[in-house]
Amino acid sequence: MKKQAKILIPSYAEDFTCIGGECEDSCCIGWDIDIDKITFRKYFRTKNAEMKKKFVKHIYRNEESDCYDVDYGRVAINDAKWCPFLDKDKYCEIYRNLGEDYLSNVCYSFPRVYNILNGNYELSLYMSCPEAVRKLLSSRDPITFIERQMPEVKHIIHSAVDTGEKRWNKSHIRKLPQLRSLSIETIQDRSCGINERLLNLGRKLENIAQRDPTHHDPIRIKSRYAFRIEYFRYVIESLGVFDEIDSPVFASFTSLLMEGFELSHEKSLESKADLYREVVETVVKPFTEENGYVFEHYLVNSIYQDNFPFSENQDMFDGYVMLVVRFALVQFYLAGIAARNRTLTVDDVAQMIQIHTKIINHHKTFILNLLQEIKRKQFDNMEFISLLLE
Secondary structure, eight states, rough: OOOOEEEEEEGGGGGOOOOOOSSSSOTTBBSOOOHHHHHHHHTTTOOOHHHHHHHHEEEOTTTTOOOOOHSEEEEOOOTTTTTBOOOSSSSSSSHHHHOOSSHHHHHHTTTEEEEEEETTTEEEEOOOOOHHHHHHHHHHSOEEEEEEEEEESSOOEEEETTTTSGGHHHHHGHHHHHHHHHHHHHTTOOOOOTHHHHHHHHHHHHHTOOOTTOOOOOOOOOOHHHHHHHHHHHHHHHHHTTTTTOOOHHHHHHHHHHHHHHTTSSSHHHHHHHHHHHHIIIHHHHHHHHHHHHHHHHHHHHHHHHTTTTTSSHHHHHHHHHHHHHHHHHHHHHHHHHHHOOOHHHHHHHHHHHHIIIIIOSSSSSSHHHHHHHHTTTSHHHHHHHHHOO
């Protein structure tokens, strides 16, 4: 009998099931696929002759492995960027022919995220999975957290933090559980709008961190809408959507955004800012007032999953700034889509959260580089945050 462990689970994730070949954005297409050491060896010891031939052909040793429990080996992705073990109906041949025990730790776990905080297991789901996003947004009720007994299965520990370690004695990390709870409580306060909740959270964290709110040069702007257009255009250019990102969906959304705000036209920045302001006031704000829960759930899941506010480093305000930047970038894209389509739907938000997470959060260097640039420009302050949210 397998050992039981206590695991804390957000309510949306409790009955998640992979939909396999029915998924519109399969995690077996377009991604590197890692193989842990134990599974790697099982592949070459299988008595299934047909599968063993395929393993010899398509599995190789990863000489740059960072962790034997994760990426000891790799799958050689074909030219179409499909996993070679995916059949024409997008079902896994390894699972079908050998069973789930032959799935690697990565394939078995995804999109599940396992963390350990002060010795306690926590489970959440990556929002790069379309079905996970659908589960997240399936209820308007606030997310709750449920303790369950679950059998120990194949999993990868995303992070393990013990706030009682001596090295955290002089760090706010020792208050991580309390800070995370405060953050979730603030974001779930439905007495005000979602943007105001984020601003309230920033003020609380700024006070706890005892940061000097005036220790930066004033940001010179023509208008907050013009500032956002210029800033997010810089972000999109830095990401290299059309040259470096292999995602036709994200490229399509970016084209809609540029068309909606006429970013490639010769019109003045003020004219584009006026268009942006108009679509926010007539489409985005009414939608957000009616469907604020979709953004609330997205933020709460991020806070819970990423050890917020220490999601980037040991500086709690850095974690807060990047949470806001990700959120504001999603809102900016949605506003661009609304400018083009003159409407927004919950499905638009779901698709944007999914593709945004897949491209931005799984990018190896983009968030780090963006944070470094924010700090270089002295934008790590509430004035910058207010320009993105108010």
